[in-house]
Amino acid sequence: MEQRLTRVLTFLFEESVAKQHHNHNHDIRAYLRHADTWHQLQTFRALLCQRPAAPPLPPQLLEDIDCILNHQLRRRILVPASSIPPLCRVPSDGPSAVNISLWRGDITALDQVTAIVNAANSALLGCFQPSHRCIDNVIHSAAGPRLRTECNRLMAHQGRPEPVGSAKVTPAYCAAAKFVLHTVGPQLPPGELPTDHDKQLLASCYKSCLDEAEDLPPLPDGRLVVAFPCISTGLFCFPGRLAAQIAVDAVISWCKSHPDTPVTHIIFDVFLEKDEDYYRKILGDAIAAGTVTSFVDEVPASLPTVPSITETARSWLFQADYLLITAGAGLSAAAGLDFTSQSLFQKHFPAFRRLGLHRLYDTFGFDEWPSKMHKWAFYFTQLQLTRTWPASPLYASLLDLATTHFADRFFVRTSNADGFFPANGFPEERFSSPQGAFRYLQCLRNCRPDAYFRSKPYHDAALPLIDPHAQVLTDETKIPVCEYCGGEVFLCVRAGDWFNERPFQRGEEQYQDFLDEVEREGKTLAILELGVGMNTPGVLRWPNEELVRWGEGKVKLIRGGEQASGLVDFDLEAEGNAIGIDGKIDDILVALLRKT
Numbered sequence: 001m002e003q004r005l006t007r008v009l010t011f012l013f014e015e016s017v018a019k020q021h022h023n024h025n026h027d028i029r030a031y032l033r034h035a036d037t038w039h040q041l042q043t044f045r046a047l048l049c050q051r052p053a054a055p056p057l058p059p060q061l062l063e064d065i066d067c068i069l070n071h072q073l074r075r076r077i078l079v080p081a082s083s084i085p086p087l088c089r090v091p092s093d094g095p096s097a098v099n100i101s102l103w104r105g106d107i108t109a110l111d112q113v114t115a116i117v118n119a120a121n122s123a124l125l126g127c128f129q130p131s132h133r134c135i136d137n138v139i140h141s142a143a144g145p146r147l148r149t150e151c152n153r154l155m156a157h158q159g160r161p162e163p164v165g166s167a168k169v170t171p172a173y174c175a176a177a178k179f180v181l182h183t184v185g186p187q188l189p190p191g192e193l194p195t196d197h198d199k200q201l202l203a204s205c206y207k208s209c210l211d212e213a214e215d216l217p218p219l220p221d222g223r224l225v226v227a228f229p230c231i232s233t234g235l236f237c238f239p240g241r242l243a244a245q246i247a248v249d250a251v252i253s254w255c256k257s258h259p260d261t262p263v264t265h266i267i268f269d270v271f272l273e274k275d276e277d278y279y280r281k282i283l284g285d286a287i288a289a290g291t292v293t294s295f296v297d298e299v300p301a302s303l304p305t306v307p308s309i310t311e312t313a314r315s316w317l318f319q320a321d322y323l324l325i326t327a328g329a330g331l332s333a334a335a336g337l338d339f340t341s342q343s344l345f346q347k348h349f350p351a352f353r354r355l356g357l358h359r360l361y362d363t364f365g366f367d368e369w370p371s372k373m374h375k376w377a378f379y380f381t382q383l384q385l386t387r388t389w390p391a392s393p394l395y396a397s398l399l400d401l402a403t404t405h406f407a408d409r410f411f412v413r414t415s416n417a418d419g420f421f422p423a424n425g426f427p428e429e430r431f432s433s434p435q436g437a438f439r440y441l442q443c444l445r446n447c448r449p450d451a452y453f454r455s456k457p458y459h460d461a462a463l464p465l466i467d468p469h470a471q472v473l474t475d476e477t478k479i480p481v482c483e484y485c486g487g488e489v490f491l492c493v494r495a496g497d498w499f500n501e502r503p504f505q506r507g508e509e510q511y512q513d514f515l516d517e518v519e520r521e522g523k524t525l526a527i528l529e530l531g532v533g534m535n536t537p538g539v540l541r542w543p544n545e546e547l548v549r550w551g552e553g554k555v556k557l558i559r560g561g562e563q564a565s566g567l568v569d570f571d572l573e574a575e576g577n578a579i580g581i582d583g584k585i586d587d588i589l590v591a592l593l594r595k596t
Contacts (some may be wrong), residue, residue, distance in 0.1 A: 001067070001068065001071055001570045001573070001574065002037075002570040002571055002574060004064040004067055004068055005037070005040055005041070005044065005064075005068055005570065006032055007060075007061070007064055008044060008061055008064050008065055008068065009028065009032065009040060009043060009044055009047070010028050010032075011058075011061055012044070012047040012048065012051065013028045013031075013043075013047065014028065015051075016047060016050070016051075031043075036569055037567060037568070037569040037570045037571075038534065038564045038567050038569075041068075041072075041567070044068070045130065045141050046130035048065070048141075048144075048145055049126070049127065049128060049129070049130045049137060049140070049141065050128055050130060051145070052125075052128075052148075053125060053145075053148045053149050053151070053152035054152065056149065057145060062145070062146065065144055065145060066144060066146075066173075066174060069142070069144045069174035070174055072582070073142075073174065073175075073176060074307055074308070074309070075307050075309060075566070075567075075579075075580055075581060075582055076109065076176075076307065076566075076581075076582040076583060077109075077304045077305065077306055077307065077581060077582065077583025077584065077587045077588060077591070078109055078110065078111035078176055078304060078305035078583075079103070079105065079109050079110055079111060079304055079305070080110075080111045080112040080304065080305055081101075081110055081111065081112045081113050081223075081225045081227070081265060081267060082112055082223075083304065084101045084103045084267060085101065085295070086099035086100055086101045086265070086295040087100060087101060087102055087280075087283050087287075087294075087295060088100050088283055088286065088287050088292040088293060088294055088295055089292060089293050089294075089295050090251075090252055090255040090256060090292050091256075091292070091293055092255065092256070092259045093259045095260065096264060097293075098255045098261065098263055098264060098265065098266060099264065099265045099266070099295060100251065100252075100265075100266050100267075100268070100283065100292065101265065101266070101267045101268070102267075102268050102270070102276065102279050102280060102283065103227075103267055103268070103269050103270075104269070104270045104271065104272075104273070104275075104276045105269065105271075106138065106271075107135065107138065107139070107227055107229055107269045108138055108139060108142040108175050108176060108177075109176070109583075110176065110177065110227055110267070110269070111176050111305045112219060112223075112225065112305075113176070113177045113178070113225045113226075113227050113267070114177070114178055114179060114213065114216050114217075114218065114219060114223075114224050114225045114226060115169070115172075115177060115178065115179040115180065115181045115209075115213055115216060115225075115226050115227070116139065116172065116175070116177040116179075116180055116181070116226075116227045116229075116269075117180075117181045117182075117183060117209050117226065117227065117228045117229060117231070118135060118136060118139045118140075118180050118181065118182045118183070118229075119134070119135050119136065119183065119184075119185055119205075119229055119230075119231045119232065119236075120136055120162070120182040120183060120184050121136065121184060122161035122162050122163075122164070122184050123155065123161060123162075124151045124154065124155050124161075124162045124168065124182055124184070125148055125151050125152060125155065126139075126140035126147070126148050126151070127140070132235070134234060134235055135229045135234075139175065139180060142174065142175040142176075143172050143173040143174055143175040143180065144173050144174040146171075146173045146174075147170060147171075147172070147173050147180065150170045150171065150173075151168075151170060151182065154168055154170070162182070162184050163184070164184050164185065164186055164201045164204075164205075165183070165184070165185075165186075165200075165201040165202075165204030165205055165208060166183065166184070166204070166208050167181050167182065167183040167205070167208035167209045167211070167212045168181070168182045168183075168212070169181050169182075169212045169213075169215075169216065170182065177227075178216070178217075178219075179216055181209040181212055181213060181226070183205040183208060183209050183231065184205070185201070185202055185205050185231040185232030185236055185238065186198040186201045186202055186232055186236070186238065187232065187235075187236040187237065188232075188236065188237040188238055189237065190237050191237075192237070193239070194238060194239070194242065198238070199242075199246055202231065202232055202238065202243060202246050202247075202250075203246050203249070203250035203253075204250075205231050205232070205250075206228065206231070206246075206247055206250040206251055206254065207250055207253075207254045209226065209228070210226065210251070210254050210255075210258075210261075210263060210266075213226045213263055214258070214261055214262055214263060218262060218264075222264075223264045223265055224262045224263045224264050224265070225264065225265040225266075225267065226263060226265070226266050226267070227266075227267040227269045228247065228251075228266065228267065228268055228269060229269050229270075229271070230243060230244070230247070230270055230271070230272075230275050231243065231247070233275070240272075240274060240275055240278055241278045244268075244275065244278040244279050244282055245278075245282050247268065247279075248268075248279065248282045248283060248286060251266055252286065252291055252292060273341070273342055273343045274342070304583070304587040304590075304591070306587075306591040307581060309579050309581070310581060310591045310592065312579060313558045313579045313581065313592060314591075314592055316526050316556040316558060316579070317401075317526050317528065317558060317592060318405060319524070320524045320525060320526035320556065321409060321518075321521070321523035321524045321525070322406065322409045322410065322514075322517075322518045322523055322524070322525045322526070323401070323402060323405070323406045323409065323410040323411075323525070323526050323528065324410070324411050324412075324413065324514070324525060324526070324527045324528070324544075324547075325398060325402065325410065325411070325412045325413070325528050325530070326412075326413045326414065326527060326528070326529045326530070326532060326540045326544060327412070327413075327414040327415075327416060327421075327529075327530045327531055327532070327540075328414070328415050328416065328530070328531045328532035328533060328535075328536075328540060328541075328561075328565065329415070329416060329531060329533070329535070330530060330531020330532065330533065330561040330562065330565050330585060331394065331414075331416070331420075331530045331531040331585060332416050332418055332420060332531070333531065334394055334530075334531065334584065334585035334586055335389075335392040335394050335395065335420065336389070336392070337385075337386065337389060337418060337420075339359060339360040339361045340359050340360075340361055341359065341360075342358050342359055344360070345357070345358055345359050345360060345362075346358075348381065348385055349378065349381060349382075349471065350471070351469070351470055351471035351472070352374075352378055352471060355368065355369075355370075360382070363378070364495075365495075371472075372473075372476070372479050373472050373473040373474070373476060373479070374471075374472050374473075376462065376473050376478070376479050376480070377462075377466045377467075377471050377472045377473040378471070379491060380458075380459050380462045380463060380466060380473070381466065381471060382438070383438055383455060383459045384459065384463060386418045386419065386420075386438055387456075387459070389418070389420065389423070391423075391424055392420065392424060394585065394586065394589060395420060395421065395424035395425075395426075396424065396425075397589055397593055398528075398589070399424060399425050399426060400593075401593055402426070408430075410430060411430050411431075411432075411510070411511055411514040412426055412430060412431045412432070413431075413432045413433075413434070413511055413540065414431075414432075414433050414435075414540075415433070415434070415435045415532070415536055415539045415540055416433065416435070417433060417435060417436045417437050417438050417491070417493045418438060419433075419437055419438060419439055421433075428507075429510060430510070430514075431507060431510075432504065432507030432508050432510060432511045433504060433507060434494075434501070434504055434507070434508055434539060435493060435494045435536070435539060436491070436492050436493030436494050436495075436499065436504065437492060437493070437503070437504070438455060438491055438493070439454060439455055439456065440452050440453065440454065440455060440491070440492035440503050441453050441454075441455045441458065441480055441489045441490065441491060441492060442489060442490065442491075442492040442498075442499075442500045442503075443482035443484065443485060443487055443488075443489055443500075444487065444488045444489060444490055444498050445482070445485060445487045445488075445498075446498060446500055447482060447484050447485040447487060448484055448485075449500075449502055450502065451482055451483075451484050451485070451500065452492050452500050452502065452503050453480075453483055453489075455480075455491070458478070458480040461478055462475075462478040462480075465478055515547075522554075523554070524554045524555070524556070525547070525551070525554065525555045525556070526556050526558065527544050527547065527548070527555065527556065527557045527558065528558050528560075528592075529541070529544055529557060529558065529559045529560070530560050530561060530565075530585055530588075530589075531560075531561045531565050531585055532544075532559070532561065532565055533561065533563070533564045533565045534564045544557055544559075545557070545569065545572065545578075548572055548577050548578055549572070551577070553576075553577060555577065556577055556578070556579075557572065557577065557578040557579070558578075558579050558581070558592070559578065559579070559580045559581070560580075560581045560583070560585060560588040560589075560592075561582075561583075561585060561588075562582060562583065562584065563582065566580050566581050566582030566583060566588075567580045567582065568580035
């Protein structure tokens with residue numbers, strides 16, 4: 001696979017340079033030597049995104065691209081449409097009713113789907129801007145360049161831009177779905193409200209797609225499933241709430257006017273939390289009004305579509321002598337503490353939204369607090385959130401794995417400062433958090449090596465004095481200061497060169513002792529890496545890879561998470577020492593830890 005990727009990147013890179021008529025010395029070989037597989041794949045997708053349909057790619061290169069994309073698909077946990085419970089059903093006088101579901105996630109992760117809908121532009125050739133996170137880019141990236149070639153053929157035959165509100169169907173090629181339905185929604189100038197004509201055109205998008213879907217072959221079990229994204233929202237500026245209402249009304253209207261339709265299941269797929277809220281409310285109102293009926297049938301349990309490589313990963317895990325669990329932000333997010341969640345921030349930190357903050361990630365490096373009273377009200381509220389976070393089934397399953405199968409032959413190392421591992425029962429002597437921990441405050445001047453303190457007493461004293469509505473500390477004497485020099489303090493986390501590593505040295509020493517024991521005993525080690533992306537790869541990701549490279553086959557890496565967090569370098573994979581599984585951590589652990 002590494003050779004295929006090298007071949008494709010070399011061709012695309014040289015073609016791109018030649019088209020730009022640059023005389024600079026672009027050394028693709030140096031890039032390939034130094035870039036890891038994740039960054040190479042990002043470049044691969046960017047170059048394909050920018051490349052026009054003509055001239056056609058050489059057949060060998062197309063075969064390489066297909067192999068790369070199918071390779072990635074086979075390492076991805078997919079979500080069967082049958083596992084998404086319907087919210088409601090459109091009554092029908094015909095042989096069957098149409099079920100309607102709501103699901104939030106990447107539309108290309110859906111399995112057992114007849115067609116996914118692409119909110120396209122009028123050229124119908126996909127998006128040519130790699131930085132755009134539009135559905136057009138997502139679908140073309142998953143399907144590969146054959147999709148753009150087919151769209152180009154259709155448009156050349158048509159001889160004019162695709163009309164707004166119509167639809168065309170193509171194969172989905174390397175994507176998980178069977179077909180793609182392309183439709184162009186109305187585009188509004190930013191800030192303008194849609195006209196009645198715009199609303200009619202948007203409704204037509206949904207109806208035209210369903211018209212086309214009726215002629216598609218059903219799945220082997222007889223179902224015909226169509227998944228819609230939020231058409232015309234985002235870059236096309238259609239108001240989200242109104243777009244959702246039009247979508248639901250159009251779909252219900254179409255189903256009622258087609259009582260004999262072969263379409264059995266329609267999924268509204270959303271990406272943003274606010275869109276999920278819109279659809280859930282609108283569908284709930286439709287149920288209350290009697291327009292649709294609430295779905296009351298029992299849905300058979302359906303597990304995610306798991307890659308076959310998971311069985312190999314399971315064997316590595318349960319046959320190893322020692323276990324190292326390493327975890328990044330993705331594991332905390334899977335347990336609910338998602339630093340990218342706007343709804344979580346709105347629930348616990350509503351008063352801070354007026355500062356332009358909408359996610360916990362937005363507070364990283366933020367230094368525009370109105371006062372120290374506001375600043376420490378925020379951090380004490382964050383400490384309260386992490387301290388009182390409920391026990392997690394994810395951590396419980398990991399603790400059961402570690403203690404049941406490895407006794408005292410396991411260790412945990414995490415870049416998370418939330419303390420969830422100790423809070424969920426993992427022993428301190430088998431735990432290290434080299435990036436810091438919320439349980440400590442430290443002197444920012446580092447006036448002495450031991451100028452760090454438990455945060456709990458300060459938190460307990462300040463919490464009753466935080467105004468619950470304004471979310472501001474009402475007593476400035478509760479602002480913590482260094483116990484030794486009276487200077488400014490902050491959470492003891494690696495957020496600057498002032499970070500005091502001393503509280504975490506013992507954990508790192510215990511971690512090294514663990515590795516020394518594995519090597520001394522000549523035993524095998526399984527590394528279960530969860531939710532570790534590319535934000536700070538030097539903390540967990542790269543050290544784990546080094547352990548594998550130097551392990552002479554005795555160290556195996558099982559990497560799980562979404563996107564980069566679920567990808568291993570092709571060379572490590574080819575050597576049979578590493579497996580990456582792309583998917584939600586909940587699903588990955590269910591697959592890995594299931595009882596046989």
